[in-house]
Amino acid sequence: MGRYLFRLPDVGEGVTEAEIVAWHVKPGDKIREDDNLADVMTDKATVEMTSPVDGTVTAVHGDVGAMLAVGAVLVELEVEGEGNAASAPLPPAGGDGGGPDIVQAQPEPAPSKPSPSPSRKREGDEVASTRKSVALPRVDIPIGRKEAFAAPATRRRAHELGIPLQFVPGTGPGGRILPSDLDDFIAAGGMTRAPGGLAVRTGGEEIKIVGLRRRIAEKMQEAKRRIPHIAYVEEVDVTELEALRVAMNAKPAEGQPKLTLLPFLIRALVRALPDFPEVNARFDDDAGVLHTSEGVHVGIATQTPGGLMVPVVRHAEAMSLAELAREITRLSVAARDGSAKREELSGSTITITSLGPLGGIATTPVINHPEVAIIGPNKIVEKPVVQGPFVGVRKVMNISSSFDHRIVDGYDAALFIQELKRLIEHPALIFMGDGA
Structure with missing residues (x-):
């Protein structure tokens, strides 16, 4: 019998460490090649660590929530043949889990009928009663x-x-x-x-914040610490836009999915942003450099079972309404079921966050650092509106927004939202000279 050390692999893109978010094995378990050993998280992508060999688990390294460096030993196995390591025990590995990083099996042989692997837990569910x-x-x-x-x-x-x-x-x-x-x-x-x-x-009880929930907490804290937010809210009449949306859904073009408000809002952003390049940008505040973008890469804040994720609709300027609707649906499903790729969760230049029917009257959204702006449509309500000598019932919606005050002055923020309002209230302007 030999000893095999499974080390945390290099998952690419400059990742140097990962957080353990779930264990699927324990000492004494017999496993087969490709069995899932543990889930680790890098940035906002969760990766399954599968075994390259058959064997028996003799030790697992790190508690849930611990950070391990690339190349650190994650699992020790007893395997047929020589394995890949000498039999001498390893020194304890470092970590920030606050407790012992190595759970070592007893020296006796593993039982013939090992106990089943622990059931998979959702990230953030590590609970300790106090x-x-x-x-x-x-x-x-x-x-x-x-x-x-x-x-x-x-x-x-x-x-x-x-x-x-x-x-x-x-x-x-x-x-x-x-x-x-x-x-x-x-x-x-x-x-x-x-x-x-x-x-x-x-x-x-005390709930240990790990995995995606911890990443969200760290990102929100970093955004509020670094960015001086300025909030701006404007009421928008969406009666005409809603009438257009309902009509297009009633008789959809071939291959057209059901349209929500988001594709129209993105098309309006695509029209407005060229006149406000500092809004469609990412600010490297360490280097003091603002990176503007001609391409519009829209982050869509999406609620998932594990917490908030932001998949990215890339090059929205080149998409029709139907293409935007399909891409939003695809990315939202991928974010919720955990299949979203790393590149689909990064690189946005502006973010939209919407609670749909729960949107409330107004919000003060937190900017998705290192972006400089975030747009938050609120719920649509019917209300009486004065129109000249008449009063009519109109569908209105507040648009909440936040801007990085280091980059965007209040005056420019107001101009941008007013332009967005003009396009939404007169939706034909969104499609002028456009093949959408």
């Missing part, structure tokens, strides 16, 4: 006391257990809460019953 909520019968005691009298040690212990002292009955002088009172409260179930049967909740 308190115990005792599930014993409730105790009827008076509540509503504003002050609780207790010694500092008793207060500290109650805080560690997550118990509000005002709900613990005290038996000491003047209603003072004694350590024994706290013990009795816990033993009785750790709950109080309020009038009407309502109960105080004292439990809680």
Whole structure:
């Protein structure tokens, strides 16, 4: 028998490290070639690490959430033949998981019927309970006391257990809460019953933020730390645009998918952006260089089971409405099922974020760093609108937007959104001189 070391491979594009987001094996598991060992994440792409050989797992390296460098040992295997490494044990590998990075199997041979691999968990679901909520019968005691009298040690212990002292009955002088009172409260179930049967909740848990959720948190923090945002909201009359969209969906051209608002909004962006090149750009603030783009590469903020992802519609300026609709659908599905490629999740020059019918009245979207602008259409509502001497019911929508104030002045931001408003309110302008 030999020892085989499976090292984190170079996945390309300058990646030097990856985060472990899920384990699919444990020491003692027998695996076959191409079995999935673990999922790792680089930027926003999740990659499955599959075994190149048959063998038995003897050790796995790194907790979920740990960062491993390219070339670091991920899994150790016992294999038939010589393997690829000497039998001497490895020194512990580095990592930022906060705990031991190596889980070493016992020296005895693996059992003949290994226990099944752990079930796959969604990224971000690594949960560790920090308190115990005792599930014993409730105790009827008076509540509503504003002050609780207790010694500092008793207060500290109650805080560690997550118990509000005002709900613990005290038996000491003047209603003072004694350590024994706290013990009795816990033993009785750790709950109080309020009038009407309502109960105080004292439990809680800590959720370890890993994988995509951690990447999103880091990216949002970086964007807010680096970019001084300026927000701008404008109301837009979309009555004519909606009438056009409904008519096109009622009698679609051959091969035309169902059209939503997004393809029309992208076409309007394509028309407006050439006059505002600083908006369709990426700002390298470390180098102090703004990279404008003639091509319009639109990021589409997409909610997935693991969190927010931004697939990119590339060269939107060269696409018709039908092509845009198909590409938006394809990328959204790929983002949600995890099949989106790395190149499909990067390189946008401006981003659209929309909550659809849940869009609310207005939002203040966070810019997708290193871009300098983000557009957020809100939900469409019907409302009375004064038109000269008449009042009519119109379909209106607010467009929320944020700009990098280092690059885009408030005046220019307003001009850009006003041009976008003009195009949307008169949709024929979107297609003038255009084959869409």
